[in-house]
Amino acid sequence: MALWGMVIDLDxxxxxxxxxxxxxxxNNVPAVGAKEAARGRIISWMQVLxxxxxxxxxxxxxxxxxxxxxxxxxxxxxxxxxxxTYRNPEGIVAQIYARCIGCRxxxxxxxxxxxxxxxxxxxxxxxxxxxxxSIRPKGVVEKCTFCHHRLQKARDRALAEKRELLPGxxxxxxxxxxxxxxxxFGDLSDPGSEVARLARSPRAFRLQEELGTKPxxxxxxxxxxxx
Amino acid sequence: MAERxxxxxxxxxxxxxRTGPGFYWSVGALSVLVLWGAVAxxxxxxxxxGVTGLHQPVSWGFYVTNFVFFIGISHAGTLISAILRLSKAxxxxxxxxxxxxxxxxxxxIGAGQILVDLGRPDRMLNVIRYGRYQSPLLWDATxxxxxxxxxxxxxYLPMIPDIAILRDRLAKRKLLYTVLALGWTGSERQQRVLNxxxxxxxxxxxxxxxxxxxVVSFVFSMTLQPMWHSTIFGPYFVVGAIFxxxxxxxxxxxxxxxxxxLQGYLKPIHFRYLGQLLLVMSLLWFYFTFAEYLTGYYGSExxxxxxxxxxxxxxxxxxxxxxxxxxxxIPVLTLARLGRHTVGKVLIASLSVLVGMWLERFIxxxxxxxxxxxxxxxxxxxxxxxxxxxxxxxxALFALFYLLFTKLxxxxxxxxxxxxxxxxxxxxxxxxxxxxxxxxxxxxxxxxRGH
Amino acid sequence: MSEARxxxxxxxxxxxxxxxxxxxxxxxxxxxxxxxxxxxxxxLKDVPSASIGISLVAIPVFLILLSxxxxxxxGLLGDGDGREQSPPRPAAxxxxxxHGEAG
Numbered sequence: 001m002a003l004w005g006m007v008i009d010l011d012x013x014x015x016x017x018x019x020x021x022x023x024x025x026x027n028n029v030p031a032v033g034a035k036e037a038a039r040g041r042i043i044s045w046m047q048v049l050x051x052x053x054x055x056x057x058x059x060x061x062x063x064x065x066x067x068x069x070x071x072x073x074x075x076x077x078x079x080x081x082x083x084x085t086y087r088n089p090e091g092i093v094a095q096i097y098a099r100c101i102g103c104r105x106x107x108x109x110x111x112x113x114x115x116x117x118x119x120x121x122x123x124x125x126x127x128x129x130x131x132x133x134s135i136r137p138k139g140v141v142e143k144c145t146f147c148h149h150r151l152q153k154a155r156d157r158a159l160a161e162k163r164e165l166l167p168g169x170x171x172x173x174x175x176x177x178x179x180x181x182x183x184x185f186g187d188l189s190d191p192g193s194e195v196a197r198l199a200r201s202p203r204a205f206r207l208q209e210e211l212g213t214k215p216x217x218x219x220x221x222x223x224x225x226x227x
Numbered sequence: 228m229a230e231r232x233x234x235x236x237x238x239x240x241x242x243x244x245r246t247g248p249g250f251y252w253s254v255g256a257l258s259v260l261v262l263w264g265a266v267a268x269x270x271x272x273x274x275x276x277g278v279t280g281l282h283q284p285v286s287w288g289f290y291v292t293n294f295v296f297f298i299g300i301s302h303a304g305t306l307i308s309a310i311l312r313l314s315k316a317x318x319x320x321x322x323x324x325x326x327x328x329x330x331x332x333x334x335x336i337g338a339g340q341i342l343v344d345l346g347r348p349d350r351m352l353n354v355i356r357y358g359r360y361q362s363p364l365l366w367d368a369t370x371x372x373x374x375x376x377x378x379x380x381x382x383y384l385p386m387i388p389d390i391a392i393l394r395d396r397l398a399k400r401k402l403l404y405t406v407l408a409l410g411w412t413g414s415e416r417q418q419r420v421l422n423x424x425x426x427x428x429x430x431x432x433x434x435x436x437x438x439x440x441x442v443v444s445f446v447f448s449m450t451l452q453p454m455w456h457s458t459i460f461g462p463y464f465v466v467g468a469i470f471x472x473x474x475x476x477x478x479x480x481x482x483x484x485x486x487x488x489l490q491g492y493l494k495p496i497h498f499r500y501l502g503q504l505l506l507v508m509s510l511l512w513f514y515f516t517f518a519e520y521l522t523g524y525y526g527s528e529x530x531x532x533x534x535x536x537x538x539x540x541x542x543x544x545x546x547x548x549x550x551x552x553x554x555x556x557i558p559v560l561t562l563a564r565l566g567r568h569t570v571g572k573v574l575i576a577s578l579s580v581l582v583g584m585w586l587e588r589f590i591x592x593x594x595x596x597x598x599x600x601x602x603x604x605x606x607x608x609x610x611x612x613x614x615x616x617x618x619x620x621x622x623a624l625f626a627l628f629y630l631l632f633t634k635l636x637x638x639x640x641x642x643x644x645x646x647x648x649x650x651x652x653x654x655x656x657x658x659x660x661x662x663x664x665x666x667x668x669x670x671x672x673x674x675x676r677g678h
Numbered sequence: 679m680s681e682a683r684x685x686x687x688x689x690x691x692x693x694x695x696x697x698x699x700x701x702x703x704x705x706x707x708x709x710x711x712x713x714x715x716x717x718x719x720x721x722l723k724d725v726p727s728a729s730i731g732i733s734l735v736a737i738p739v740f741l742i743l744l745s746x747x748x749x750x751x752x753g754l755l756g757d758g759d760g761r762e763q764s765p766p767r768p769a770a771x772x773x774x775x776x777h778g779e780a781g
Contacts, residue, residue, distance in 0.1 A: 036277065040282030050602070079362050079449065081365050081368075083357050101353050102347045104346065105446070107283070113601060119281070120277040138346070
């Protein structure tokens with residue numbers, strides 16, 4: 001059974017946000033419009049957080065791409081009252097739009113603010129959308145799913161061709177789009193995979209690890225002379 | 228023996244028998260507010276929660292605050308009615324009915340707040356069909372169902388002898404009163420059954436009530452968020468609930484005392500005792516608040532301090548210090564000496580506490596959400612007309628339900644007042660004698676009390 | 679007052695026992711619901727301990743509530759049935775004043 005995880009090398013990240021745009025295009029993430037954006041309702045499954053570099057104030061920014069960290073002990077699934085979010089056996093924290101009642105408890109519980117809400121009906125079915133990803137109705141919570149639909153398609157293809165899933169065959173849109181190749185994706189349970197190897201790097205750290213959420217997105221801290 | 232005192236308690240039946248213009252004006256005004264709330268909710272139901280001021284990261288605001296606030300007020304009934312009944316405090320007699328009605332009505336309004344807060348209220352049955360007991364929301368659902376059932380029973384049982392009075396005295400609503408009176412004739416056996424049932428309920432309702440506000444607090448304390456994940460929340464919320472419950476009860480008592488001219492029944496002494504209870508709760512509330520904030524401040528954990536300073540001196544400082552003023556300073560100042568102008572002082576203190584406790588709930592919910600751990604921008608929450616309308620409509624709906632209740636049933640328990648007159652004095656005297664050392668003389672009471 | 683009331687006694691009795699029936703259905707429904715949630719959690723292997731733990735407290739509480747309700751119905755209605763026409767006892771009986779006090 002695979003355990004899907006991600007390593008993001010912060011030294012390579014340029015803050016270009018290609019990952020953000022690729023994610024939005026791939027997953028039919030609605031553009032909420034300027035008015036809603038001004039009210040704080042942007043939906044961005046992958047979000048690049050910025051912080052001023054303390055050692056070079058006013059000159060440099062630090063970037064942190066933050067998808068859903070797909071925790072192994074997710075605080076969001078604990079509090080969901082209706083089984084609308086749960087952790088599947090391969091480690092992906094899934095979101096069932098059809099069952100979500102919009103109580104937003106998971107949003108309040110997530111320490112990474114990785115969950116987003118459809119405050120209005122932001123979009124209808126329209127041409128140009130990715131047909132593999134469902135359009136979310138109003139009043140439900142959504143979040144990054146590691147492009148789970150791509151996993152399903154890759155598995156189906158491998159099954160049809162009567163072979164195993166090859167490493168690199170399933171990759172979320174953000175990992176595929178990053179021009180600096182800062183995002184590495186794969187099976188953490190395979191000790192030979194690049195993801196597993198990088199996750200063991202001495203530069204590796206997890207966000208807010210002390211909370212015990214066991215996130216499966218591992219960051220590689222910036223290089224020499226950095227924190 | 229009871230017949231000759233019938234006319235004594237005529238003021239208690241007057242609101243049911245006659246309706247004045249004041250009633251219609253009140254219903255009209257309240258209905259306008261309820262209508263505002265309904266219009267506000269309709270716009271939310273059709274457009275989505277976007278019509279509120281909620282956003283990412285402050286995804287909980289007025290509705291959750293109101294939920295905690297209204298459920299908190301439900302502790303009025305339990306404290307006064309159950310605890311005072313169990314401790315055989317005679318001064319509870321004119322108060323118990325009003326307290327129990329508050330509990331029942333406010334639980335409906337409180338539960339309604341959560342339904343209003345849902346993004347998909349059309350799917351609310353999912354909680355029934357697919358509920359997960361690991362989620363504190365399910366603990367809420369179960370606990371509030373138990374409390375609602377228990378409160379309705381605990382309200383209804385002591386009403387039965389009064390309903391029998393209405394059945395026999397009034398010509399209108401015969402079917403309603405006859406059905407609800409359950410064939411009450413006042414016989415020995417019926418009295419025994421009723422008293423036993425009420426006693427059981429008085430004991431049962433207290434742990435249920437404590438569990439209700441504890442699990443409401445668990446909605447916050449079971450998350451990992453700074454200044455939410457605190458072990459003090461359970462007792463803190465219960466204390467706050469009892470505090471706001473007494474305040475709401477006092478306001479209701481003063482309102483109906485005025486409207487229905489019940490000055491003979493709700494006397495300054497009742498307000499004095501309640502005022503003293505309110506003072507004690509204010510001090511207790513302050514103690515819990517102080518412990519909570521001192522612990523956070525002393526530990527100086529960076530994430531907690533962000534939220535702490537947001538409340539102390541940041542964007543929320545007017546609400547935080549307003550809370551301290553209205554929950555502690557004003558009540559202590561007004562309630563310290565209740566000799567003169569008792570009712571007036573107690574009214575000011577209670578209104579102040581109601582405002583303060585609402586602010587307290589808000590200060591718990593919003594600043595934590597507004598200051599996320601990761602470097603997002605700080606979330607500013609500005610409620611819209613929809614949220615104000617919903618709040619006004621909720622308060623008005625509660626008041627309307629209450630008002631309609633007082634038109635159908637006596638707002639002061641007639642039979643308990645009569646019981647107080649007939650047997651209360653004797654029972655208290657007997658009890659007092661059992662406390663005192665033996666004198667060798669036969670006691671005034673009969674021999675049924677063993678020594 | 680034992681004068682004939684305009685309300686037929688049988689109707690009243692039926693409604694009263696129907697109220698008891700509603701209580702049984704309501705509380706029975708809640709207990710059924712809680713068991714349904716336990717079974718679902720068990721089937722999905724989703725922290726069944728939480729469901730079982732809560733039901734150990736919740737179900738007895740609801741059963742006690744139901745018992746109290748039924749006890750009162752039985753105690754009051756059962757007694758009233760046989761004593762319809764007996765003279766009212768003065769102690770707690772709130773009989774109407776024959777002079778028809780209206781206020």
